[in-house]
Amino acid sequence: MNTISVVAACLTTLSFVPQALQVIKTKDTNGISLGMYSMFVIGVLLWTIHGININDYALIGANGITFLLASIILTYKLKYK
């Protein structure tokens, strides 16, 4: 992990915070794609499992947090579609 990859990991992981806060606040999920979040949640879960398998804590941390945030967005999309 060098500086670029740490900044990249923080940005891609934390970018889901404003999206999660927006759907929680507005409950407006019309523009959000169910297909995207269905695929994305499974994808980051698999990344987290891969991180556990190879004992890579950066991979586990970044993808674990992204999984939680994307799951919130997916839950709101399913609830308020």
Place this chain on the structure above:
Amino acid sequence: MNTISVVAACLTTLSFVPQALQVIKTKDTNGISLGMYSMFVIGVLLWTIHGININDYALIGANGITFLLASIILTYKLKYK
């Protein structure tokens, strides 16, 4: 790269296809967070640069494609907000 990481990379990268198609088709970007896509586009661009620096073609390919797809979504968000 093992099977889990390949499937994970395909899912997280290709998940942006249905979201990009949806914004192109509907131009409805109300539910989409500008903050998310601003951070995410810069983040995947940095991942792509990191991939170029360490000569990792999987990293370059997955993040390069994600960068293009997320840029389309960000462009529509800025144009039709």
